Amino acid sequence: MKVLGVTSELFPLVKTGGLADVTGALPKALSAHGIETVTLVPGYPRVLEQLENAQVVAETEFLGLNCRLLEAESGDLKFYVLEAPVLYDRPGGLYLDEHGNDYPDNWRRFAILSLAGAWIANGGLHAWRPDVVHAHDWQAAMTPVYLRRHFECKTPTMLTIHNLAFQGQFEFQTLGDLGVPPETYTTECLEYYGRVSFLKGGIQTADFVTTVSPTYAREILSDRSGMGMEGVLRANKTKIKGIVNGIDTDIWDPVNDPCLVGKFDLERLANRDLNRRFLMNLFDMGDRPGPLFAVVSRLTWQKGIDLLIDAVPHIVQMGGRLVICGEGDRDLHERLRNLAKQYAENVAVSIGYNEGLAHLIFGGSDFLIQPSRFEPCGLTQLYALRYGAIPIVGRTGGLSETIIDANDAATGAETATGIQFHPVTTDELQHAIDRAFEVYQDRDRLRKLQSRGMMADFSWAGSGRRYARLFRSMADLPPRIAQLPVVRHQRRILRANEARAN
Numbered sequence: 001m002k003v004l005g006v007t008s009e010l011f012p013l014v015k016t017g018g019l020a021d022v023t024g025a026l027p028k029a030l031s032a033h034g035i036e037t038v039t040l041v042p043g044y045p046r047v048l049e050q051l052e053n054a055q056v057v058a059e060t061e062f063l064g065l066n067c068r069l070l071e072a073e074s075g076d077l078k079f080y081v082l083e084a085p086v087l088y089d090r091p092g093g094l095y096l097d098e099h100g101n102d103y104p105d106n107w108r109r110f111a112i113l114s115l116a117g118a119w120i121a122n123g124g125l126h127a128w129r130p131d132v133v134h135a136h137d138w139q140a141a142m143t144p145v146y147l148r149r150h151f152e153c154k155t156p157t158m159l160t161i162h163n164l165a166f167q168g169q170f171e172f173q174t175l176g177d178l179g180v181p182p183e184t185y186t187t188e189c190l191e192y193y194g195r196v197s198f199l200k201g202g203i204q205t206a207d208f209v210t211t212v213s214p215t216y217a218r219e220i221l222s223d224r225s226g227m228g229m230e231g232v233l234r235a236n237k238t239k240i241k242g243i244v245n246g247i248d249t250d251i252w253d254p255v256n257d258p259c260l261v262g263k264f265d266l267e268r269l270a271n272r273d274l275n276r277r278f279l280m281n282l283f284d285m286g287d288r289p290g291p292l293f294a295v296v297s298r299l300t301w302q303k304g305i306d307l308l309i310d311a312v313p314h315i316v317q318m319g320g321r322l323v324i325c326g327e328g329d330r331d332l333h334e335r336l337r338n339l340a341k342q343y344a345e346n347v348a349v350s351i352g353y354n355e356g357l358a359h360l361i362f363g364g365s366d367f368l369i370q371p372s373r374f375e376p377c378g379l380t381q382l383y384a385l386r387y388g389a390i391p392i393v394g395r396t397g398g399l400s401e402t403i404i405d406a407n408d409a410a411t412g413a414e415t416a417t418g419i420q421f422h423p424v425t426t427d428e429l430q431h432a433i434d435r436a437f438e439v440y441q442d443r444d445r446l447r448k449l450q451s452r453g454m455m456a457d458f459s460w461a462g463s464g465r466r467y468a469r470l471f472r473s474m475a476d477l478p479p480r481i482a483q484l485p486v487v488r489h490q491r492r493i494l495r496a497n498e499a500r501a502n
């Protein structure tokens, strides 16, 4: 079975957040179920620079623009790259210019990506045609619309919403240039309060809509969390499903992670201290006692960074330290830089995107703080678990179902893996931080929480199976027995044997 993924980000080629992690890892998980995925991604310069032995497989015109499609492979990934320098070769970021503003032609940049996806799904490349199309977020949400309304093609489509906050809304005037028939501009498809919404078009048209956790799938049906799209989502309720994200345990593996100074597992936990010390030196913080808190995040309102900023004096007063690695809103950059100046010995801030530093922080900090106001799934808490940093999370979306709060009942039952707080306010965050200090004083409790988190299985095995089942049902194909991946405890035994042999 063949799936075409359409996405604006794909790890390791191009990443600004969790979307890339998922589109980069899911193909591997699906291949265990006999599903081949090829992913279409924009030809940003950083993507083109990394291509090896790419073949041009098509030269064609989309919305009046001459484009090339390249086919390439990297590791386990197969992908098509849409080469159109006018659209994707920009001095700023993937979506924003160097001043932090949306590119004014974002509608065209991602309409053309979606159109190219629909063109492939319609058999444009004679050599490869998918059985199912999997579009991700608003940037690819027009793919089902083009497929049905432009090509009149019946290939089944799934749209995954990684974050409902981004909906791809544009002026009514763009409609005439989208290459879709006028009938699409109705409340049944693209029309959204007098504007065009790519995400709405995708939700209305796709055969299936998934979000990245069952809790978020429920939350977005409510007025409180539906971000204005709740009516549309409720009308499509029967085709919405939540499948929790997994993590790529080959990349996120503290035993073999090249970004770590001290590689570790449960038997060699002391090596974590090497990472911690390295971090402290890196940020000139000295190696004093007390917990090291950390944040690795896009710096936005969603992630509750303003709440964290208000809690920093409390952390410092209690004798904790904090490392923040993130990028996002400029006013938050400014406020964080000021905090780092004010509390130079306790607070370190690295503004920017730094994959290696993120790994090191997960592998060296004691607690990862994630005060998200909403969180469709969240991956950083899962990386933190695997790397022995105890997550402190707001109880929302995927955070609420991936972290088990260390309350008395869960502690007694030996199931707790982290600390949750609710509602997501500075007061409650401070209370959660107080609880973290208590845990930190009790080494036995700390170790238990840490080791339970490290043993938790958040690999793609289970969710890969769920996606595979869904894709097969959409293509009307019977389920296949998966080639079972080596299960976790077997891997541990293998590692232990290897260690003994060495």
Ligand SMILES: Nc1ncnc2c1ncn2[C@@H]1O[C@H](COP(=O)(O)OP(=O)(O)O[C@H]2O[C@H](CO)[C@@H](O)[C@H](O)[C@H]2O)[C@@H](O)[C@H]1O
Pocket (backbone or CB within 6 Å): 016, 017, 018, 019, 021, 022, 162, 163, 212, 245, 296, 297, 298, 325, 326, 327, 352, 353, 354, 355, 356, 358, 375, 376, 377, 378, 379, 380, 381, 398
């Ligand atoms: N400055 C920085 N330097 C290096 N790495 C950084 C970084 N800032 C963030 N990252 C990395 O980016 C990823 C963030 O993923 P998340 O899933 O936590 O959030 P995001 O909001 O981007 O994703 C959205 O999509 C994902 C995927 O579905 C959902 O889990 C999530 O809830 C939803 O908001 C992680 O790999 C993290 O390590």
